[in-house]
Amino acid sequence: MCRSESDGFELPDLEHLRPYAVWIVLALGIVFLLMTSFYTVQAESQGVVLRFGRFIKTVDPGLRFKLPLGIDQVEIVPVRRQLKQEFGFGTAGASNPTQYSDEQKEERNMVTGDLNTASVEWVIQYRIQEPQLYLFKVREPGRTLRDLSESVMRTVVGDRTVDEVITIGRQEIEVEALTELQELVNRYELGLGIDQVQLKNVNPPGPVQPSFNEVNQAQQEREQMINEANGEYNKVVPRARGEAEQKVQAAEGYATKRVNEAEGDVARFNAVLTEYLKAPEVTKQRLYIETMRQVVPSLGKKIILDDGAKQVLPLLPLTGGSVQ
Numbered sequence: 001m002c003r004s005e006s007d008g009f010e011l012p013d014l015e016h017l018r019p020y021a022v023w024i025v026l027a028l029g030i031v032f033l034l035m036t037s038f039y040t041v042q043a044e045s046q047g048v049v050l051r052f053g054r055f056i057k058t059v060d061p062g063l064r065f066k067l068p069l070g071i072d073q074v075e076i077v078p079v080r081r082q083l084k085q086e087f088g089f090g091t092a093g094a095s096n097p098t099q100y101s102d103e104q105k106e107e108r109n110m111v112t113g114d115l116n117t118a119s120v121e122w123v124i125q126y127r128i129q130e131p132q133l134y135l136f137k138v139r140e141p142g143r144t145l146r147d148l149s150e151s152v153m154r155t156v157v158g159d160r161t162v163d164e165v166i167t168i169g170r171q172e173i174e175v176e177a178l179t180e181l182q183e184l185v186n187r188y189e190l191g192l193g194i195d196q197v198q199l200k201n202v203n204p205p206g207p208v209q210p211s212f213n214e215v216n217q218a219q220q221e222r223e224q225m226i227n228e229a230n231g232e233y234n235k236v237v238p239r240a241r242g243e244a245e246q247k248v249q250a251a252e253g254y255a256t257k258r259v260n261e262a263e264g265d266v267a268r269f270n271a272v273l274t275e276y277l278k279a280p281e282v283t284k285q286r287l288y289i290e291t292m293r294q295v296v297p298s299l300g301k302k303i304i305l306d307d308g309a310k311q312v313l314p315l316l317p318l319t320g321g322s323v324q
Helices: 015-035 102-110 129-137 141-158 163-170 170-188 204-277 278-300
Strands: 040-043 044-053 054-059 062-065 070-079 085-086 109-111 117-128 192-203
Touching: 015 040, 015 204, 040 044, 040 070, 044 129, 044 278, 054 070, 054 129, 085 102, 085 170, 102 109, 102 117, 109 141, 117 141, 117 163, 141 170, 163 192, 170 192, 204 278
Parallel strands: none
Antiparallel strands: 040 062, 044 054, 044 070, 085 117, 109 117, 117 192
């Protein structure tokens, strides 16, 4: 132990470690090299390896090796994460620095094709498909994407009337904006893929919004009344047609029945006539007998007397009945 002359403090004697100093420094250097030679790429990302600032390769998730001492540098890009940008509004707590801007009011105010104004809020969802292009082809690709999206949306909205933008044309605007934005992204080689363009709140300007709501409500009531009228028409007209068809079929059935009965009567008459022509007397007698068989039972109680009978009264009861 060695003592300090000023305060009498004794310092440890390190003379015995001097032969091992080189090995200690070498071991620390090796540990430092190992610590700077390995890195991890997360499951939803890819690593872009740069050697002295020049692109070398793209690596998949996992534990990877690189040259130490700053020779190789790695940029981690979340290629499997869906990112989004919001226009005209902003969601708190965003991790993407370009998710929304500070000029939200200017973004959502647009001029439509009929020279009206509309307040349009929308969202785009996208993914990084080519990390090399995303990192090195265009400076600030996120802000470039915002500018392209705003330009496309203003162009698409400017080709339509305010009624189409606010009501019936929303889906067409989303589809057309998605197609045109993807074409521009490919032309500028941003390395991005646009998944969706979605309109959020689309409203008329504040001063005219109450009047627009009244017009919209009137149109909805008109459509409702038309639908109710069509429903009543579809209910009454088929029923009337069914009743008419039923009556027509009943009349046709009755006509067919009458025709068949008439044809049967004619056939029966012709058959009787044929027999009558063969034996007129026999036929007359047969017809008479058959007719009497049908008529007599319906006459009630009857007594039939011979024309030559003289004394009728003693033979008849006086309590009722009729005599022929």
